[in-house]
Amino acid sequence: MDLAGYRVYRRVKGTSAWTKLATTTKRTYTDAPPTTGQTFYYEVRAYDKAGNESAGSSDQGPVTTYDDTAPTAPVLTATGVEASNNLSWTASADAVTYRIFRKRDTATSYTELAETTATAYTDTTATYGKAYDYKVSAVDAAGNAGASAVVRTARTITPPSNVVATTPSWGAVFTWTEPAGGDTADYEVYRSETSPVSISSATLTDCRSRKVRTDEAGNTIRSCTDYDGDQGRTYHYVMVRKNTAGLWSTGSQQLTVTRPGDEIPPPNVTGLTAEPLEYGVKLDWDDSTAADLAKYEVYEQPTQWDTPEYVGVVDAGTSEYVVGPDRADGEATRYVVVAYDIYGNSRIYADSNDPDIDPWSQPLSTVAVTELDLTPTAIPEDTAPCSLLTYTAVGHHGGMYIDCADSVPTEAAGINVYRWDPATSTYVRVTDVPLKPTATNYTDTTIPTGTTVYYVLSVVAADGSETFSNVDASVSLPSGA
Missing domain, CATH: 2.60.40.10 (Immunoglobulins)
Structure with a gap:
């Protein structure tokens, strides 16, 4: 109940x-x-x-009951080696056989390669270096089949392994371990803005600064640097290697890196002035406001139509530069100062990727200057059988090379050296006693510092008469410079 x-x-x-x-x-x-x-x-x-x-x-x-339930799908693994593509998969409990299917990665239909009761298969008929898609179906006694996921692989030598990337300001640096055997003949690095990287459409980089070293464990470590690509942008990379038999590997594990920094150049410097000196030109400008400033580069541009020529570099934190030592001869010229950041950006390279744009056509900071003119107002006639070539000797002394005709050592009584004195507009002799007619050089230890000095030689004949050489200048730096 x-x-x-x-x-x-x-x-x-x-x-x-x-x-x-x-x-x-x-x-x-x-x-x-x-x-x-x-x-x-x-x-x-x-x-x-x-x-x-x-x-x-x-x-x-x-x-x-009637059996129309497929076996559990196998879990397929495929590994490409030089001689074959090696497949292995997990066993399905009620499977009595396995069927292996293959197609090229560019094809749309599969071909059955083999049927086996094993859980592994070696495909030696795949073309080397070509990518293939594989799948394995587990088949039970009633004919039901359960297919694995598709796995892609290619016959290949060992690709670069243990690949790591670092991103200093100047590029992307790749480091990887040489496979056992050490038979790498070449390697390439591919860059892409999309992932995964397709080598057929990715950019082949110009990976430079290639180096080889041995680590503490005895492994051979290779590295190279991709200096190209935009700062602040994310890129994906893969590497391939070629062995000494000429075979190329498949791609390494993909690396994704974001280049630091930006593509924005520092602003033009402001307040640029030029002060003519007796030994060159002093340039001065306002400190740059750019937080990532690295340096300034100084260029000389005689006229606005000339291509500027590099003069020197100034580190960040300094905003002046002395062009020189350079003779004060009244030349009119122009100077350009360009700011660079730590990522290499500057105004002259802001549009350098466009071949139709002259990088120097960008608005830049320039200053025009006319140098002081300390050239002698009187130039004696050059009739002496000797010539001089000046230089600045160690210790800021005025030095010169003397080049005379073969007749001078036997026919002349000596050689005098004269220096132009702007205060009196005359040449003053600086050799108390004439040099021997065999002299080939002379150093003026009394040269004024921080100025441009002009010299002339006289060849003293046996009768005491003098003939004069060409005039040449020597530039001395200030004391302590």
Whole structure:
């Protein structure tokens, strides 16, 4: 009288474990067993309102089902080596055979390669270096098949391994370990703005500064630097290598790096002035406001139509530069000062990627100046059989080379050196005693510092008369410079 209902149970033939299928107050139940080809038994148990359950009815069955359930899909792994593509996969519990399918990565349909009861296969018919897609189907006794995921690989030598990238301000630096055997003949680095990297469409970089070293463990380590690409942009890279047999590998593990910095050049310097000196020109400008400033470069541009020529560099934190030592001869010229940041950006290279744009056509900071003119107002006639070539000797002394005709050592009484004195507009002799006619050089230890000095030689004849050489200048730096 306290009957609450019935519980329906099912078990697989050959097992003792019952699975509860349903609870009902009716005396009928329709089951839709899984179509796995298994055989099942059933029993019914009554239970009361207190939850007590009776013993099971006599087993009913066996009931055999139709098998249309595919085996568990294998997990496929594919590895390309030089001689073959090697496949392996996990076993499926109810599979009786496995079918291997292959297609080129550019194809649309698969071809069955083989059927096997093993869980591995070696494909030696794949063309070296070409990418192939593989899949494996596990097939049960009823013909049901479960396919693995598609795996792509290619026959290849060992690609670069342990590849790492660092991004200093000047580029992307790649370092990788040489595979065992050390048979690398060449390697290439590909760059792409999209991921994954497709070597067929990626940019082949000009990876320079290639180096080879040996680490503490004895491994050969290679490195190179991609100096190109935009600062502040994210790029994806892969590397391939060629061995001494001429075979190229597949790509290495992809690396993704973001170049530091930006592509924004520092602003033009302001307040640029030029002060003519007796030994050159002093340039001065305002400190740049750029937080990432690295340096200034100074160029000379005689006229606005000339291409500027590099003169020197000034580190950040300094905003003046002395052009010289340079003779003060009244030349009119122009100077350009360009600011560079730590990423190499500057106004002259802001549009350098456009071949139709002259980098020097950009608005730049320039200053015009006319040098002081300390050239002698009187130039003696050059009739002496000797000539001079001046230079600035160690210690800021005025030096000169003397080049005379073969007749001078035997026919002349000596050689005098004269220096132009701007204060008196005359040449003053600086040699108390004439030099020997065999002299080939002379150093003026009394030269004024921080100025331009002009010299002339005189060849003293036996009768005391003098003939004069060309005039040449020597520039001395200030004391302590």
